[in-house]
Amino acid sequence: MARHIYSCPLRWSDMDAFGHVNNVVFLRYLEEARIDFMFRLAPGEGSASFTGGSVVARHEIDYVRPLVHRHEPVRIESWVTKIGAASLTIAYEIKDPEQVYVRASTxxxxxxxxAGRPRRITAEEKSFLLEYLDDSATPADVTGRGKAVAA
Structure with a gap:
């Protein structure tokens, strides 16, 4: 399984009164990594994959340890844990080589x-997402695994 790697700079304004990155700011970090993953790495030159819009249906965040300001960016690793017919789950770790600050999923x-409504994942999008699917995923974690997905 491949992981998408995003190098996220820390901004002085990300800190709270306690001198560490505010819990709400971590959602912004996850958003930056997710946008980089889904839009910049969308398959094919000129592909419309993922560019038509998407919405967040759920976030889960486990704050493992405080992250304090420094000049070096933090690493955000992203991968896919589930692909449904009309949704996907992305997992993340915000980390340094020696420690994890946050584990999350969206x-x-x-x-x-x-049309103002959800749509199905296209075959092109699914093919792209499968490259980042967690090795421990089961067939139940992928709708239509091995079958074409309706566009």
């Missing part, structure tokens, strides 16, 4: 902005 729903 359920993302592709969205048709023009």
């Amino acid at each position: 359920v993302v729903v592709p969205f048709d902005l023009a």
Whole structure:
């Protein structure tokens, strides 16, 4: 399984009164990594994959240890743990080589902005996501594994 790696700079304004990154700011870090993963790495030159819109249906965050300001960016690793017909789950670790600060996951729903409703994951998107699927995923974690997904 491949992991998407995002190098996230820390900003002085990310700190709270206690001198560490505020818990709400971690959601922004996850968003930056997710956008980099889904939009910049979308398959194919000029591909419309993931560009039509998506919404976050759920976040789960476990704060493992405080992260304090420093000049070096923090590493965010992202991978896919579940691919459904019309949603996917992305897992993350915000970390340094020697320690993890946050473990999190986000359920993302592709969205048709023009129609104003969720849409199914396309075959091209699924193919891209499968490259980042966790090795421990079961067939139940992938809707239609081995079958074409309706666009």
